Amino acid sequence: MDQLAHLYHAHITELNRRVADICQRENLAGIVIHSGQPHRQFLDDLNYPFKVSPQFKAWLPILDTPNCWVIANGQDKPTLVFYRPVDFWHKVNDVPQTFWTEHFNIQLLTKPDRIADYLPKNMTAWAYIGEHLDVADVLGFTARNPDAVMNYLHYHRADKTQYELECLRRANQIAIKGHLAAKNAFYNGASEFEIQQCYLLEIGQGENDVPYGNIVALNQNSAILHYTALEHTKPEQRLSFLIDAGANFHGYAADITRTYAFEKNRFYQLIVALNKVQLAIIEQMKPGVKYVDLHIATHEHIGQLLVDFELATGTVEQLVAQGITSAFFPHGLGHMLGVQVHDMGGYAHDERGTHIAAPDAHPFLRCTRVLAANQVLTVEPGIYIIDTLLEQLSPSAKQVINWKTVDELRPFGGIRIEDNVIVHQNRVENMTREFGLVD
Ligand code: GLY
Numbered sequence: 560m561d562q563l564a565h566l567y568h569a570h571i572t573e574l575n576r577r578v579a580d581i582c583q584r585e586n587l588a589g590i591v592i593h594s595g596q597p598h599r600q601f602l603d604d605l606n607y608p609f610k611v612s613p614q615f616k617a618w619l620p621i622l623d624t625p626n627c628w629v630i631a632n633g634q635d636k637p638t639l640v641f642y643r644p645v646d647f648w649h650k651v652n653d654v655p656q657t658f659w660t661e662h663f664n665i666q667l668l669t670k671p672d673r674i675a676d677y678l679p680k681n682m683t684a685w686a687y688i689g690e691h692l693d694v695a696d697v698l699g700f701t702a703r704n705p706d707a708v709m710n711y712l713h714y715h716r717a718d719k720t721q722y723e724l725e726c727l728r729r730a731n732q733i734a735i736k737g738h739l740a741a742k743n744a745f746y747n748g749a750s751e752f753e754i755q756q757c758y759l760l761e762i763g764q765g766e767n768d769v770p771y772g773n774i775v776a777l778n779q780n781s782a783i784l785h786y787t788a789l790e791h792t793k794p795e796q797r798l799s800f801l802i803d804a805g806a807n808f809h810g811y812a813a814d815i816t817r818t819y820a821f822e823k824n825r826f827y828q829l830i831v832a833l834n835k836v837q838l839a840i841i842e843q844m845k846p847g848v849k850y851v852d853l854h855i856a857t858h859e860h861i862g863q864l865l866v867d868f869e870l871a872t873g874t875v876e877q878l879v880a881q882g883i884t885s886a887f888f889p890h891g892l893g894h895m896l897g898v899q900v901h902d903m904g905g906y907a908h909d910e911r912g913t914h915i916a917a918p919d920a921h922p923f924l925r926c927t928r929v930l931a932a933n934q935v936l937t938v939e940p941g942i943y944i945i946d947t948l949l950e951q952l953s954p955s956a957k958q959v960i961n962w963k964t965v966d967e968l969r970p971f972g973g974i975r976i977e978d979n980v981i982v983h984q985n986r987v988e989n990m991t992r993e994f995g996l997v998d
Pocket residue numbers: 771803814900939977
């Protein structure tokens with residue numbers, strides 16, 4: 560706790576500095592950040608699980624309390640208006656008292672609609688940052704998520720503070736424990752549903768606590784990129800296992816994928832080869848490198864794997880140019896990671912929000928930034944047998960595919976290997992490997 564307390568002090572100092580900077584530029588008195596409100600399910604009296612605004616949890620690790628507000632002008636100690644109703648139906652959270660509380664003036668709000676009593680009076684000089692524009696309207700805010708402020712905050716979100724890096728390391732450490740338990744469950748014959756339960760139990764987080772819906776896929780299901788169904792039935796034959804599963808620490812996300820073969824066969828060799836590609840790409844990461852270039856380099860590696868594993872014939876250049884590598888590796892190399900799994904700011908070129916889109920040939924790439932120290936990214940190359948994509952290839956492209964190998968590998972689905980890395984000035988820190996998920 561001590562280390563976090565120390566790092567948090569510098570974190571909040573930096574957030575206050577950013578607020579002072581952008582408010583001065585935009586002639587604002589300050590910003591008011593809303594944690595959010597519960598969302599009611601249609602025709603029901605139940606709410607969806609509460610998901611706090613990412614801009615709010617970038618300030619402090621309150622993840623489960625709607626109707627909270629941070630009021631910051633960058634100069635004074637920020638105020639936290641903490642929602643604490645009188646309620647005998649639901650659990651009422653305790654008034655926070657922990658490593659970060661000394662950095663806020665904490666005021667208690669018992670009724671959400673009394674918030675106006677706690678907010679500054681000259682509302683038109685303040686910017687509302689949050690989801691509920693109707694609420695902001697009623698409260699009298701005229702600046703609601705103003706572009707200049709949002710662009711500035713999103714751009715700087717990529718530049719993680721030391722506190723944030725430590726939270727991301729701890730999220731990785733937690734997720735790794737789950738991954739090791741899940742791997743064990745796979746080799747011991749568990750179903751997808753059972754593996755998911757093992758994972759969650761091991762990390763001590765529920766389905767609504769983890770940063771995204773885990774992908775736990777056996778056999779051919781691993782070729783469905785966003786597979787989140789969980790089969791209760793065990794497959795007759797156990798071939799492969801892909802798990803893309805994260806964990807949360809103080810609102811920061813881990814996002815890790817591993818793929819396993821049940822036996823030491825050609826699919827296993829392909830995992831070993833893709834693992835080497837992934838490590839080679841990570842080795843190239845350093846300040847000044849364009850993430851897009853790493854993505855394109857990965858396509859060249861994938862082209863070579865297609866040749867080496869007799870999935871296609873031809874030169875690597877042809878396989879990339881004809882879109883064949885994209886049929887086997889259809890998603891982006893990765894993305895920025897932080898309080899959101901796909902952290903904001905991946906396309907932001909500067910603090911004014913100049914947008915650099917993904918290249919036309921790679922529309923699903925989520926990051927086009929130039930790497931810099933203290934950025935955190937995932938690196939997640941993949942190779943899959945996805946029939947719908949192979950069928951869409953041109954007749955000439957189809958001719959260079961070795962359909963016999965495609966048929967052989969189809970039941971195994973696909974492979975993705977995903978690590979979370981910190982770019983430092985002089986080295987890359989692969990949190991996932993360094994904390995013990997070595998293969
Ligand atoms: N788990 C989501 C992703 O890898 O981007």
